[in-house]
Amino acid sequence: MSTVADKLAKKSSSKTSAKQVRLRLVYVDFWSAVKLSFLTAVALAIVTVVSVFLIFTVLQTTNLLGKLDEIVMAFSSGTFSLNEFLNLPQVMAFAAIVAILNLIVITVLGAVIAGIYNMMVKVTGGLLVGFTSN
Known part of the structure; x- marks a missing residue:
């Protein structure tokens, strides 16, 4: 006599075959890569500006910059003050300039990498990517 538990054990022990698909990435659209790298650079620029603002306000409120200014003035005989700069x-x-430069560099770098990959595919045949259904 088989019970319901035996039937469930038989069903769970039989393995379902997972379908596998292997695809080859042979082309990266240039403008899509530029747009994606630009959006990534914009997000990084926002993070840069906000993090610099937060770090500066923390240093200002903990009076760490004031103490550092006192040390610098002691070494420079009072001729150089950090608070001026x-x-x-x-x-x-400065944070905005760094963010804009990063925006330009990351966007150009994304375009260059897409172009290099498209040329490299002619030699290597592309990147093999595998997908399974489990």
Whole structure:
């Protein structure tokens, strides 16, 4: 006599065959790569500006910049002050310049990598990617 538990055990022990598909990536669209790298660069630029602002405000509120300014003035005999150079508008302008330069570099780098990959595919045949259904 077979019970329901025996029937369920038989069903669970039989393995279902997982379908496998292997595809070859032989072309990366140039403009899609540029758009994706641009959007990634925009996100990174926003993160850069916000993180610089947060770090500067934390350093300002903990008075760490004031203590560092005292140390620098002691070494420079009072001729050089960090507070002249490290104020919020100048720090944020520097962060914006770095973010814009990163935006340009990352966008161009994405385009160059897409072009190199498309040329490399002619030699190597592309990247083999496998997918399964489990």
